[in-house]
Amino acid sequence: MVNFNGNIQENSSILIENNRGFLFGDSIFETIKVLNNKVLFLEDHYFRLMASMRICRMEIPMNFTMEYFESQILNLITTFSDSNSYRVRFSVYRDSEGFYLPKSRNVQFVVTASPLNSALYSFGNEFYEVELYKDFYVSKQLLSTLKTNNKMLQITGSIFTEENGYANCLVLNDEKNVVEALQSNIFMKMGNVVITPPISDGCLNGIMRKQILEILKKIEGIEVKETSISPFDLQKADELFLTNVISGIQPVTKYRKKEYTSEFASEVLNRLNAKIRLS
Numbered sequence: 001m002v003n004f005n006g007n008i009q010e011n012s013s014i015l016i017e018n019n020r021g022f023l024f025g026d027s028i029f030e031t032i033k034v035l036n037n038k039v040l041f042l043e044d045h046y047f048r049l050m051a052s053m054r055i056c057r058m059e060i061p062m063n064f065t066m067e068y069f070e071s072q073i074l075n076l077i078t079t080f081s082d083s084n085s086y087r088v089r090f091s092v093y094r095d096s097e098g099f100y101l102p103k104s105r106n107v108q109f110v111v112t113a114s115p116l117n118s119a120l121y122s123f124g125n126e127f128y129e130v131e132l133y134k135d136f137y138v139s140k141q142l143l144s145t146l147k148t149n150n151k152m153l154q155i156t157g158s159i160f161t162e163e164n165g166y167a168n169c170l171v172l173n174d175e176k177n178v179v180e181a182l183q184s185n186i187f188m189k190m191g192n193v194v195i196t197p198p199i200s201d202g203c204l205n206g207i208m209r210k211q212i213l214e215i216l217k218k219i220e221g222i223e224v225k226e227t228s229i230s231p232f233d234l235q236k237a238d239e240l241f242l243t244n245v246i247s248g249i250q251p252v253t254k255y256r257k258k259e260y261t262s263e264f265a266s267e268v269l270n271r272l273n274a275k276i277r278l279s
Contacts (some may be wrong), residue, residue: 003076021093028052030089032246034077034117036084039070039275040275041245044207046070049092050147058094058115059105076111083115087246093149120273121248123265129254130181130240131155132231133169137178141174144202157182168242170234170253173202178229181202184242184250185209187216188229190263191238198226208243213270234258241265248272 021027046066096102136153185206240252251262
């Protein structure tokens, strides 16, 4: 079942004739975690979606308030009964005739959901090796920071990752700096300094990235920097960890010949879960 413009219905009944998200990638989306009928980081997701729609010159409907956004997610969740935790995708696309130039700016939305196995965030001690993906690069531009339907880099990178037996790959921008992983933002700890690439480097403006930055700035003795990361910096780091709203925090254990610990990532994870319990 999906929520299509406020109507709960079967997936197969969605038309694609004027679906510019399907035809041209003229679409943006939010990946959201719902826990115990609560949309985690609701305000951040809503305002990022609104900002993305404005950047993409989409017409924002008058009724598209944060309350409406939340209700459309929860209305779909009520049709499920097998979990208290869900992964939700809220997609907005322009629905219009035309080729590259749409004849209208009107939008439609589709909400889909699937159950998750875990509620609060956690990670184990599993081996997690990463490598650089260098077939394609991220451009240092505003569109690169949005969650759009143009994810061919991530798709080809994921295929490369599987074919070569890695857990994930790190993505470079056109200046050959590390900006993110295929589906996550990246943080690097060196001594008492934690570094993550700035949004201006072309990385996704991640919701979990924002939460982790807020947590890090409250840890005594830790200096937080948003600055470029070169591939050479990875070899000097004490820890690398990846973040997104579904998995929370994923420590990297190996990059080439360098192996990493995860004690600090574990501390940040505990603080993240504490923040969710108090919210």
